[in-house]
Amino acid sequence: MIARSAHPTADQAQAIDKASHLIEALPWLSRFHGRTVVVKYGGNAMISEELRVRFAESIVFLHYAGLRPVVVHGGGPQISAQLDLAGVESRFTAGLRVTTDEAMDIVRMVLTGQVNREIVGLVNQHGPFAVGMSGEDANLLVAERKSVEVDGETVDIGRVGEVTEVNPGAVAALIADGRIPVISSIARADDGGVYNVNADTAASALAVALDAGKLIMLTDVEGLFADYPANTELISRLTVEELKAVLPSLSSGMLPKMEACLRAVEGGVPQAHIIDGRVPHSLLLEVFTDQGVGTMVADQQLEAGLVTGNGHIPRPGRTSDTTTAVTNAGGAQ
Ligand SMILES: Nc1ncnc2c1ncn2[C@@H]1O[C@H](COP(=O)(O)OP(=O)(O)O)[C@@H](O)[C@H]1O
Numbered sequence: 001m002i003a004r005s006a007h008p009t010a011d012q013a014q015a016i017d018k019a020s021h022l023i024e025a026l027p028w029l030s031r032f033h034g035r036t037v038v039v040k041y042g043g044n045a046m047i048s049e050e051l052r053v054r055f056a057e058s059i060v061f062l063h064y065a066g067l068r069p070v071v072v073h074g075g076g077p078q079i080s081a082q083l084d085l086a087g088v089e090s091r092f093t094a095g096l097r098v099t100t101d102e103a104m105d106i107v108r109m110v111l112t113g114q115v116n117r118e119i120v121g122l123v124n125q126h127g128p129f130a131v132g133m134s135g136e137d138a139n140l141l142v143a144e145r146k147s148v149e150v151d152g153e154t155v156d157i158g159r160v161g162e163v164t165e166v167n168p169g170a171v172a173a174l175i176a177d178g179r180i181p182v183i184s185s186i187a188r189a190d191d192g193g194v195y196n197v198n199a200d201t202a203a204s205a206l207a208v209a210l211d212a213g214k215l216i217m218l219t220d221v222e223g224l225f226a227d228y229p230a231n232t233e234l235i236s237r238l239t240v241e242e243l244k245a246v247l248p249s250l251s252s253g254m255l256p257k258m259e260a261c262l263r264a265v266e267g268g269v270p271q272a273h274i275i276d277g278r279v280p281h282s283l284l285l286e287v288f289t290d291q292g293v294g295t296m297v298a299d300q301q302l303e304a305g306l307v308t309g310n311g312h313i314p315r316p317g318r319t320s321d322t323t324t325a326v327t328n329a330g331g332a333q
């Protein structure tokens with residue numbers, strides 16, 4: 001006869017704790033089952049082999065959990081390193097790389113020829129899932145030349161593209177075939193050439209075109225900070241209206257990121273997130289836990305649509321807005 005104590009042992013308590021973490025994922029598995037999730041993988045979140053391997057695992061986990069992940073990647077630091085080797089200085093205006101014709105060749109080579117290949121290789125260590133594409137393939141992304149305003153003046157920043165058209169057919173076919181598309185942020189230009197598109201912008205355009213349930217962007221900070229860099233208080237949730245109010249005060253890499261979140265949500269994606277790609281498996285924490293991680297931009301009506309669609313309540317840990325912090329978010333860098 002084996003007698004059991006009424007009090008769980010330390011091992012049993014640990015097992016119960018693990019089980020409660022697993023079951024916490026149930027409503028989120030149900031809500032996002034079969035939904036496309038666009039994941040933007042930023043170059044700053046790829047800085048170690050360990051992080052790249054963990055990222056590939058998270059993507060394959062989403063796939064096996066029944067979601068349909070699509071990866072759109074950047075590679076800014078990797079491009080800068082290659083330009084440096086070629087003796088070309090990297091310059092940014094409003095968070096976008098000033099891209100000469102000469103630099104464009106290097107951007108394309110690094111993004112599609114190196115970074116894309118590496119992500120595909122890491123994902124495919126788990127099975128024949130990832131298929132790499134450049135945004136120029138099958139006219140997936142078509143762009144026109146982008147010019148930006150600085151101090152009221154229009155500035156030409158070279159072969160930087162503004163996405164004007166998305167033809168998601170090839171990606172949709174890969175998803176339907178059970179594959180994981182991995183896409184570099186290069187776009188086709190009307191003059192037959194190509195444009196360098198900020199990867200946040202590319203991911204947002206694709207999320208809208210694919211009717212994604214979520215857009216998640218991995219970067220090298222916890223999320224959007226209020227009054228950065230003086231204050232690094234994390235803003236965990238903000239509405240479209242709150243985001244519009246803080247946008248003019250943002251600078252550096254966060255500007256294209258938050259603009260991309262805004263466009264995604266305004267384009268019908270219920271939730272757009274900025275999360276810390278330096279934390280292994282932060283992607284899984286965002287999708288499958290009640291609290292989530294990072295910053296979420298959400299449209300309440302679209303979220304309600306998700307709720308009525310399958311009967312689940314909104315994420316409880318996300319209902320307290322940091323509205324005061326939001327009003328003074330940003331800060332020039
Ligand atoms: N308000 C802000 N909150 C957080 N980070 C900010 C903010 N404003 C600017 N940043 C900067 O934006 C960077 C992230 O953008 P970026 O370097 O382009 O990343 P990625 O390569 O992941 O796209 C952060 O490392 C930080 O230095």
Ligand SMILES: CC(=O)N[C@@H](CCC(=O)OP(=O)(O)O)C(=O)O
Binds near residue numbers: 043077079097198199
């Ligand atoms: C126009 C523009 O700025 N394009 C980016 C494309 C890569 C990118 O966006 O990479 P991250 O996501 O790592 O920043 C660049 O040339 O750096």
